Amino acid sequence: MYYIGIDIGTSSVKALLIDSGGRVIKTSVPEYSFQTPKPLWAEADPLDWWEATQQAIKELLLKVQSSEIAGIGLTGQMHGMVAMNKEGSVLRPCIMWNDQRSHLECDEITERVGQKKILSITGNPVLPGFTAPKILWTQKNEPDLFALIDKVVLPKDFIRYKLTGSFFSDVSDASGTSLLDVGKRTWSQEMFDCMGWPISWMPEVTESTEVSAKISAEAATLTGLLEGTPVVAGGGDCAAQAVGSGIVEEGKVSVTLGTSGVVFAQSDEYRVEPNGKLHAFCHAVPGKWHVMGVMLSAAGSFQWYKNQFGMEEQRIEKEGGANAYETLTKEAQQVIAGSEGLFFLPYLSGERTPHPDPYARGCFIGMSLRHQKKHHTRAVLEGVSYGLNDSLSMMKELGVNPNEIILSGGGSRSALWKQMLADIFATPCAMVNALEGAAYGAAILAAVGVGGFGTVQEACSSFIQKIETVDPGPNLETYKRNYPIYKSLYPTLKAQFAKIAESNALNS
Numbered sequence: 440m441y442y443i444g445i446d447i448g449t450s451s452v453k454a455l456l457i458d459s460g461g462r463v464i465k466t467s468v469p470e471y472s473f474q475t476p477k478p479l480w481a482e483a484d485p486l487d488w489w490e491a492t493q494q495a496i497k498e499l500l501l502k503v504q505s506s507e508i509a510g511i512g513l514t515g516q517m518h519g520m521v522a523m524n525k526e527g528s529v530l531r532p533c534i535m536w537n538d539q540r541s542h543l544e545c546d547e548i549t550e551r552v553g554q555k556k557i558l559s560i561t562g563n564p565v566l567p568g569f570t571a572p573k574i575l576w577t578q579k580n581e582p583d584l585f586a587l588i589d590k591v592v593l594p595k596d597f598i599r600y601k602l603t604g605s606f607f608s609d610v611s612d613a614s615g616t617s618l619l620d621v622g623k624r625t626w627s628q629e630m631f632d633c634m635g636w637p638i639s640w641m642p643e644v645t646e647s648t649e650v651s652a653k654i655s656a657e658a659a660t661l662t663g664l665l666e667g668t669p670v671v672a673g674g675g676d677c678a679a680q681a682v683g684s685g686i687v688e689e690g691k692v693s694v695t696l697g698t699s700g701v702v703f704a705q706s707d708e709y710r711v712e713p714n715g716k717l718h719a720f721c722h723a724v725p726g727k728w729h730v731m732g733v734m735l736s737a738a739g740s741f742q743w744y745k746n747q748f749g750m751e752e753q754r755i756e757k758e759g760g761a762n763a764y765e766t767l768t769k770e771a772q773q774v775i776a777g778s779e780g781l782f783f784l785p786y787l788s789g790e791r792t793p794h795p796d797p798y799a800r801g802c803f804i805g806m807s808l809r810h811q812k813k814h815h816t817r818a819v820l821e822g823v824s825y826g827l828n829d830s831l832s833m834m835k836e837l838g839v840n841p842n843e844i845i846l847s848g849g850g851s852r853s854a855l856w857k858q859m860l861a862d863i864f865a866t867p868c869a870m871v872n873a874l875e876g877a878a879y880g881a882a883i884l885a886a887v888g889v890g891g892f893g894t895v896q897e898a899c900s901s902f903i904q905k906i907e908t909v910d911p912g913p914n915l916e917t918y919k920r921n922y923p924i925y926k927s928l929y930p931t932l933k934a935q936f937a938k939i940a941e942s943n944a945l946n947s
Contacts, residue, residue: 696850700737732830
């Protein structure tokens with residue numbers, strides 16, 4: 440039998456097919472775009488995700504018969520608000536996870552409910568990326584549309600609706616809405632009462648391995664799947680990514696270098712960082728939780744840098760030469776650790792952990808006539824690594840002390856970056872054979888949900904093995920000296936970032 444995992448990402452859907460031994464048989468990654476119609480905004484048409492999902496499933500089914508698919512797992516970008524009416528139609532473009540327009544609404548929700556109560560219920564402060572402030576923004580700015588809302592669903596759960604006709608979510612994805620009682624693993628009636636919203640808007644919420652619904656006749660016609668194929672609840676992309684990397688036991692830690700950067704540690708107990716600087720979410724492992732730090736522009740910072748300043752490297756790639764990222768990192772290897780005093784703050788989309796600040800901005804600091812392009816490249820990689828270390832340092836203060844960190848995501852393919860992370864974390868960093876990320880985790884959840892394995896831990900033990908370890912090297916002391924300098928830069932610039940945003944608003 441085979442299992443499908445589907446990840447509704449920021450710029451593409453990734454669907455993969457695995458067999459009962461965990462081997463990836465086929466992967467399909469149709470792309471789409473999202474829009475930034477105003478500064479701080481990020482929106483997408485959910486029907487673009489659905490079209491890409493149909494295409495991806497059809498491509499997977501070129502390898503196997505639809506009757507051989509035992510189950511499907513879903514995952515995707517968290518926090519996005521897909522507002523739907525009674526007819527099941529989308530009312531407006533999805534307001535996405537990286538949208539920062541709702542900072543005033545965060546303040547309003549916090550004032551209504553109380554900061555301590557919000558932390559005790561939801562495990563997190565209310566942040567612009569989360570779903571609840573997006574709903575409030577819509578209520579205040581689009582009242583006519585708001586009046587038509589019948590359901591609010593997360594991105595992967597919109598795809599579930601299109602596949603099955605049913606509304607369901609899971610506890611890990613729902614943890615990022617500011618509307619779930621994370622300790623009790625159910626929607627918080629108190630949060631909805633404080634906001635004056637009907638709890639009926641939200642889909643039924645279950646554990647991630649539960650079979651939530653089955654493929655409808657309509658979706659079977661559109662995708663080629665067999666009607667009645669089970670669809671498990673799945674998980675938010677961070678939790679599914681962790682499952683796909685084997686982070687399913689107490690004390691295990693992973694670092695994911697995707698568009699955003701995620702530092703993730705499983706916890707057998709519900710633990711909340713006292714100041715809400717780390718996220719406390721339900722895990723996709725039934726009955727477990729996790730603490731997590733998220734930086735908004737991790738590998739996304741390197742992608743931005745390549746797109747804006749790597750024209751020559753992109754030309755080489757187009758002419759059949761090396762990958763542009765590989766060329767850039769090869770040049771950066773010529774630069775000593777610390778980039779000769781050049782620092783980069785990776786706050787290109789604002790920041791979440793440990794600085795929940797939509798006004799934070801990226802910048803190079805310490806430039807001199809000495810610095811060349813290769814210095815800037817290395818500084819970008821180091822700045823992202825320092826930012827990830829911010830989250831890991833706070834986890835250590837909560838008692839998380841990993842002996843090893845599992846790396847995943849596109850950025851982890853770089854030998855330079857892997858060594859840099861091991862040095863900055865002062866901890867060995869390992870790679871596992873499972874490199875397909877959240878989609879692979881979703882497929883594992885599907886395998887468990889339909890009875891292929893008794894537990895998520897059992898499935899991960901069977902499927903996932905360590906293949907490489909990078910130990911801290913000779914640059915350990917350099918980074919130990921430089922990290923406090925990096926850490927001091929945001930507090931120094933915070934007020935100026937706010938003034939820049941105010942000036943920009945007046946000029947636009």
